[in-house]
Amino acid sequence: NAGVTQTPKFQVLKTGQSMTLQCAQDMNHNSMYWYRQDPGMGLRLIYYSASEGTTDKGEVPNGYNVSRLNKREFSLRLESAAPSQTSVYFCASSSKWQETQYFGPGTRLLVL
Amino acid sequence: AQSVTQPDIHITVSEGASLELRCNYSYGATPYLFWYVQSPGQGLQLLLKYFSGDTLVQGIKGFEAEFKRSQSSFNLRKPSVHWSDAAEYFCAHHSGGGADGLTFGKGTHLIIQP
Numbered sequence: 001n002a003g004v005t006q007t008p009k010f011q012v013l014k015t016g017q018s019m020t021l022q023c024a025q026d027m028n029h030n031s032m033y034w035y036r037q038d039p040g041m042g043l044r045l046i047y048y049s050a051s052e053g054t055t056d057k058g059e060v061p062n063g064y065n066v067s068r069l070n071k072r073e074f075s076l077r078l079e080s081a082a083p084s085q086t087s088v089y090f091c092a093s094s095s096k097w098q099e100t101q102y103f104g105p106g107t108r109l110l111v112l
Numbered sequence: 113a114q115s116v117t118q119p120d121i122h123i124t125v126s127e128g129a130s131l132e133l134r135c136n137y138s139y140g141a142t143p144y145l146f147w148y149v150q151s152p153g154q155g156l157q158l159l160l161k162y163f164s165g166d167t168l169v170q171g172i173k174g175f176e177a178e179f180k181r182s183q184s185s186f187n188l189r190k191p192s193v194h195w196s197d198a199a200e201y202f203c204a205h206h207s208g209g210g211a212d213g214l215t216f217g218k219g220t221h222l223i224i225q226p
Contacts, residue, residue, distance in 0.1 A: 035213070035216075040121075040219075048212055106154075
């Protein structure tokens with residue numbers, strides 16, 4: 001039982017490049033989330049998926065897209081990376097929105 | 113808009129001393145409240161949560177927190193800290209209004225002095 005896994009762990013991009021961050025959970029959770037963490041800012045919600053087949057914007061969605069591929073997987077895509085997207089990205093999941101969110105280990109992204 | 117305030121950016125405590133980390137939230141209804149801990153380079157681990165009922169909740173690693181509606185607070189406490197408690201601590205809440213994510217405070221960095 002791996003919990004929430006994220007790939008890659010680290011990534012360096014040049015401005016304008018695209019990439020997809022992958023997230024998978026093996027806890028049969030319905031809800032999944034993407035957050036970004038910046039120094040002194042705490043975690044901010046980018047997008048979430050309340051259940052398979054649905055996605056919604058969070059607090060800071062600009063520059064990102066998401067796909068809830070199936071119940072297990074929730075990917076985050078940067079179509080044209082910008083230096084302002086340098087951050088640590090965390091995926092989380094919960095059985096339902098009222099319940100505890102479990103976090104992955106994070107992806108550290110540097111955009112040059 | 114929902115907000116969570118952790119007034120202390122850094123706190124330094126001697127090993128063996130007691131600890132209290134402050135958290136205030138701004139939302140009218142009873143929120144769902146959480147404390148998470150993050151060790152360097154790691155993801156977030158849940159310490160404890162409050163949804164309803166007894167306002168004093170016990171968590172892992174000897175932590176507890178008390179919900180005070182009148183003060184809109186959910187402070188985290190530990191009677192005696194260990195060097196391994198050095199980490200970043202985040203308070204978070206969910207409004208209970210729908211299937212969206214958590215609102216996090218900016219975190220408190222805990223330093224343990226020998």
